[in-house]
Amino acid sequence: MSITGPSQTKNKSLSNLAVLFFGICFFAPLLWILAASFDASPTFLVKLPKKLSLMNIKNILTFNITYRPILVSCFLAFTCGVVVIVTATLAAYPISRYKIKATRDFLYAILFGSCLPATEIMVLVYCMFAHFNLIDLLPAPALFMASTSLPIAIWMMKDFIDGIPNRLEEADRVDGASFLKTLRLIIVSVMRPGIAVVFIFVFIQAWGNFFVPFILLHAENRMTAAESIYNIFGDHGSASYGELAACSLIFLLPVLRLFLSMNKSLGGASILGRVIKG
């Protein structure tokens, strides 16, 4: 833009205004959670609390409502993340480096078929879990969630490995290093940010997944964070929105923290856009 005429300045402030408006619209529903958590007498309105109180938060900080669900969700999300990282890195490396025939088909199939939440096959998955007696087995849903997020993870990993110059490994291969050693070299030296992005992405998705554990884990001591929020609502009806909001807030914090750190240091979210572009 070489000439900044008045029309362009006007254009700029107009689009600033529009962006601001949309930003507020997008943020408003979350404001309710923030406000109601600290309100002594919360309603369904977004408003500044008349009387600030930590009562809501104190009420939900019990083992059954908060701490155990956090542990369960952490376990699920962490297991899922680690499994995905290991298998996706292994799979992405040959896809990126060797031009094996049908690699591209493989990738398209992987991306389009299954990078999405698989709610429609949950009834079938439930039948399979029941058939093999996997219901209530804690690692099983983590593996299932890992398998559903694998495609996009492989895709993202491939994107990262594509960006690493081949020289590193060629030098290494001349020295006679094995595949695993070469891979480790790359991982340790160059791929750490990429792995962090994929891990956080998978972790956040698994953490927020309500449906899969809801179907596959039935015992009360297997309740996840998302289910705990849902239960507060179901148990008390609309009477305890303060606690509902407080609980939501607490379970949001780890996700927010992870997301913001990814966004800041690794430029995380924009990677997804690049990945889709292919």
Added chain:
Amino acid sequence: MVDTLTKLLPNSPNSSLEFRPKRKRRSKYFVRSVPLVPSLILMGFFMLVPIVLPFYRSFADSSLTGSSAAKASFIGLKNYRDLASTPTFANAIILTIAFVFFSAIAGQNVMGMCFALLIRSASRRLRSIVGTIVVISWVLLEVVEGFAIYAFARRDGTFNEILNFLGLNGPDWKYSFLTLVVILANVWRGTAFSMLSYSAALSPIPTEMVEAAAVDGASGLRRFKTVVIPMIRRNIATTSMLIILQTLSVFTLIYTITGGGPNDSSTTLPILAYQQAFAFGAIRYGTAIGTIVLLVRGFFSIINIKELGKDGD
């Protein structure tokens, strides 16, 4: 899921080895595709087995009772016929189509594109703040978002308070315009995805070309249609397809806001599958619905892969 695997298996590196004449080359390709195995096992077990298992079991059952395999497949078809004759099923199909059309094809796509365009010309600071807010509404827990929207749309919620402030008397959104509320919720949640995708697609296009569209009004809009859109056509196709598939699967958001009710007015196919299987104990209906949605998804995937293949790259 099933379409991935059926397409994936015959094309997988291992099976393409047959065409390689030299033995040494063959073993090299084999070794190189070994790292794919853990992913294939994981996806195969959790995505292929659930789909194949019911068939296997229906055949196993029929052999136990002595009836023929043909009978088993006949009973399988009967599930679909029974399902098709229930009014809730027809209702769910219409709702699902409306939901996908308005919230994905229209809502998320257009909002995402507008955002991507607007944010380009906004100030740097605002761009990063609002961009983050939009993406945050995408990564947060679906349950929480469901409740936030629920709180917003209640009779005593913020939405009506704003309408009151403007001198209008708002209805109880949660009952009268449920589909609308659910659609808005999904647009709210999903816009970030298309925004990121379109931002990435637009970034190599010169700013003048895009901004001129906004400044020149009608002629600019036409130029945007004839110049910019064709440049990112491929990206639009991919993004739309992903959004459609994602929206087809939305469960938690609808379930937390409405639970499917009242009177099935927000029962989309995933909700119906869940209700039939787990609330009414009719696992066979749940399975049938799941299979139908899978076929629809497979259909869309194939179209899109064909479409991408046309570009020849």
